Amino acid sequence: MSDKNWTIEKAEQTYRVKNWGDGYFGINEAGNLTVQPTSKKKSEVEIKKVVEEMKSQGVKLPAVIRFHDILRSQVKNINRIFRDTIHEADYDGKYYGVYPIKVNQMREVVEEIIDAGAPYDFGLEAGSKSELLAALVHNENPNSLTVLNGYKDEDYLRLALIGRKLNRKIIIVIEKFSELKNILRLSKEMNVTPLIGLRGKMSLQGRGKWANSCGDKAKFGLTTAEILNAVKVMEENNLMSSIVLFHYHIGSQISDIRTFKDAINEAGRIYAKLYKMGCHLEYFDAGGGLGIDYDGSRSNNDSSRNYNVKEYAQDIVYGLKQICELEGVPHPNIVTESGRAITAHHSCVITNVIDRIDRHKNNFDTSVTEGEHILVENMRTLEQESNKFTKENFQTIFNESVQIKEEGLNAFKLGVIGLDERAKIETIHWRIMEKIVSYVESTKTFVPEELKNLSVDIAPQYLCNFSVFQSAADHWAIDQILPLVPISRLNERPTTQCGIADITCDSDGKIDCFIGPDGHNETVLLHDIKEDEEYLVGLFLTGAYQDVMGDNHNLFGRVNEVHVFSDAEDPQGFYIEEIIKGNSAAQVLSTMQYNPEYMAQSLKKLINKEITRGNIAPRVGVNLVDFYEDCLANYTYLN
Numbered sequence: 001m002s003d004k005n006w007t008i009e010k011a012e013q014t015y016r017v018k019n020w021g022d023g024y025f026g027i028n029e030a031g032n033l034t035v036q037p038t039s040k041k042k043s044e045v046e047i048k049k050v051v052e053e054m055k056s057q058g059v060k061l062p063a064v065i066r067f068h069d070i071l072r073s074q075v076k077n078i079n080r081i082f083r084d085t086i087h088e089a090d091y092d093g094k095y096y097g098v099y100p101i102k103v104n105q106m107r108e109v110v111e112e113i114i115d116a117g118a119p120y121d122f123g124l125e126a127g128s129k130s131e132l133l134a135a136l137v138h139n140e141n142p143n144s145l146t147v148l149n150g151y152k153d154e155d156y157l158r159l160a161l162i163g164r165k166l167n168r169k170i171i172i173v174i175e176k177f178s179e180l181k182n183i184l185r186l187s188k189e190m191n192v193t194p195l196i197g198l199r200g201k202m203s204l205q206g207r208g209k210w211a212n213s214c215g216d217k218a219k220f221g222l223t224t225a226e227i228l229n230a231v232k233v234m235e236e237n238n239l240m241s242s243i244v245l246f247h248y249h250i251g252s253q254i255s256d257i258r259t260f261k262d263a264i265n266e267a268g269r270i271y272a273k274l275y276k277m278g279c280h281l282e283y284f285d286a287g288g289g290l291g292i293d294y295d296g297s298r299s300n301n302d303s304s305r306n307y308n309v310k311e312y313a314q315d316i317v318y319g320l321k322q323i324c325e326l327e328g329v330p331h332p333n334i335v336t337e338s339g340r341a342i343t344a345h346h347s348c349v350i351t352n353v354i355d356r357i358d359r360h361k362n363n364f365d366t367s368v369t370e371g372e373h374i375l376v377e378n379m380r381t382l383e384q385e386s387n388k389f390t391k392e393n394f395q396t397i398f399n400e401s402v403q404i405k406e407e408g409l410n411a412f413k414l415g416v417i418g419l420d421e422r423a424k425i426e427t428i429h430w431r432i433m434e435k436i437v438s439y440v441e442s443t444k445t446f447v448p449e450e451l452k453n454l455s456v457d458i459a460p461q462y463l464c465n466f467s468v469f470q471s472a473a474d475h476w477a478i479d480q481i482l483p484l485v486p487i488s489r490l491n492e493r494p495t496t497q498c499g500i501a502d503i504t505c506d507s508d509g510k511i512d513c514f515i516g517p518d519g520h521n522e523t524v525l526l527h528d529i530k531e532d533e534e535y536l537v538g539l540f541l542t543g544a545y546q547d548v549m550g551d552n553h554n555l556f557g558r559v560n561e562v563h564v565f566s567d568a569e570d571p572q573g574f575y576i577e578e579i580i581k582g583n584s585a586a587q588v589l590s591t592m593q594y595n596p597e598y599m600a601q602s603l604k605k606l607i608n609k610e611i612t613r614g615n616i617a618p619r620v621g622v623n624l625v626d627f628y629e630d631c632l633a634n635y636t637y638l639n
């Protein structure tokens with residue numbers, strides 16, 4: 001394009017698509033973001049095309065796009081990798097992975113995973129009664145596992161035992177010693193033999209955002225003493241053969257591979273000791289934690305991981321093998337509960353930039369007016385000086401500008417200057433700040449601490465049609481980085497360093513942590529928005545947790561959703577298999593106990609009253625009521 005020095009490689013360096021995209025996402029020569037949902041190069045599709053197709057079918061933005069092929073491919077990958085590793089290691093056990101439903105409970109997602117995992121006897125993990133209700137009917141494979149975690153009341157346990165009556169391999173994992181008594185009583189009452197797992201509380205201190213999933217502070221799991229007590233109780237009840245699994249979970253998004261190594265050493269020994277005590281465990285369940293390289297840095301920072309799936313599998317398989325051989329016990333079957341790693345890539349949120357907010361930029365007239373206060377004049381003089389910045393004076397000019405602005409505010413509070421003068425002082429101040437930032441950037445001058453945040457303070461914000469609380473809950477809650485990338489114009493140099501604000505009226509409704517050239521940045525580099533062209537950005541890797549954790553903050557509700565499959569026969573190379581409408585205003589209002597019908601009637605009554613009084617013409621009144629009803633029925637996001 002116009003800028004010859006800008007290349008696709010530069011775009012790649014800026015957004016690190018290849019690294020976080022893990023073979024699924026890329027940038028093509030035309031500067032469009034592409035997705036390659038299956039491993040075949042031919043399946044490559046421009047995301048822009050999917051959005052166009054979506055729009056032609058009446059689906060408005062923001063929208064979630066799910067690539068079901070990615071889901072299938074991820075399921076296949078993890079199973080193949082574990083099978084290959086087991087084969088290479090000459091390991092005697094098999095791999096029986098389970099998918100933890102809580103990571104993305106959408107029925108279509110669970111069904112797709114079960115279907116793609118069928119050849120590998122891939123199962124499900126449930127952590128609550130509702131999830132168990134789903135798992136009971138969605139995992140019908142008698143060879144795959146259904147692992148049950150979480151706190152369990154009697155109903156939960158009864159449901160699990162019904163599963164046993166249906167010949168499923170449903171394993172109840174004991175998290176609390178007290179659960180054991182209930183299981184024993186209910187299985188007698190229902191006359192079934194339960195399959196039981198023991199969850200160990202690992203001693204190692206986790207790292208990262210979920211560090212409290214293990215160690216002494218962990219909410220779940222049995223201490224060594226409790227494990228031994230549990231075994232004793234089982235022995236007394238003649239149920240030793242019911243203990244079939246040992247489980248541990250050291251937290252999610254483990255960024256450092258050493259954490260897995262530590263865990264396997266401890267857990268492997270527990271397994272071996274239990275085996276020798278007569279618990280002939282068939283399964284060793286290493287839980288979740290397999291991370292995603294959200295920022296593409298391949299490092300051990302919280303939003304990344306310093307290993308790949310193969311290395312993860314090797315650590316478990318070889319680590320366990322070694323311990324088993326040292327202890328002289330058989331190799332158990334291996335279970336993992338990876339949710340994030342399976343689902344993160346398959347969905348993204350596409351939104352349109354609807355406005356640019358320049359917090360401090362305006363065209364307010366700052367020219368001289370008669371009798372204005374000396375502070376305004378001083379600020380103006382300072383601005384003239386700022387036309388000739390030097391290494392020596394830019395810091396002084398910064399200090400003085402800040403000082404005059406503060407004095408101006410004080411003078412205003414004391415009633416010494418008026419609104420007009422205050423506005424002039426502030427406007428000129430921010431113009432000077434902008435000049436300082438461009439001076440510092442262009443000369444690569446050493447930047448003193450207090451100036452470091454200046455570029456963030458003056459950066460514009462792009463207002464995007466979405467809600468962080470609905471679509472990127474973890475960004476709001478725990479500063480999780482999710483890659484944000486324009487879906488086209490990647491062959492043009494992006495020139496605006498900006499923040500992202502959402503359309504909720506919450507000051508937390510923003511994204512302020514992005515992939516940066518060297519680490520994380522508070523702003524992201526995007527293109528200038530044009531009057532006549534929609535600018536679309538995608539928020540990626542939202543398939544794990546984000547998809548389902550969203551809330552109704554500001555009553556925006558769920559976004560539109562399309563399910564995309566690639567298809568070599570199709571002229572576009574893909575088709576939209578299903579459209580799921582996001583929430584209408586009436587729907588989200590209903591969840592908060594409003595009655596939309598009653599609301600429409602009330603508005604009608606109010607308008608009729610005004611019609612009777614002669615304040616509104618009847619025809620106009622009818623239109624107003626229709627409009628109100630349309631708004632109730634329509635999508636909650638911006639039109």
Ligand SMILES: *Cc1c(COP(=O)(O)O)cnc(C)c1O
Pocket residue numbers: 100102103125127149249251252253287288289290337338339340341
């Ligand atoms: C949440 C959870 C998982 C999933 O962890 P990921 O890191 O997303 O793979 C697995 N097991 C248990 C017990 C969990 O609570």
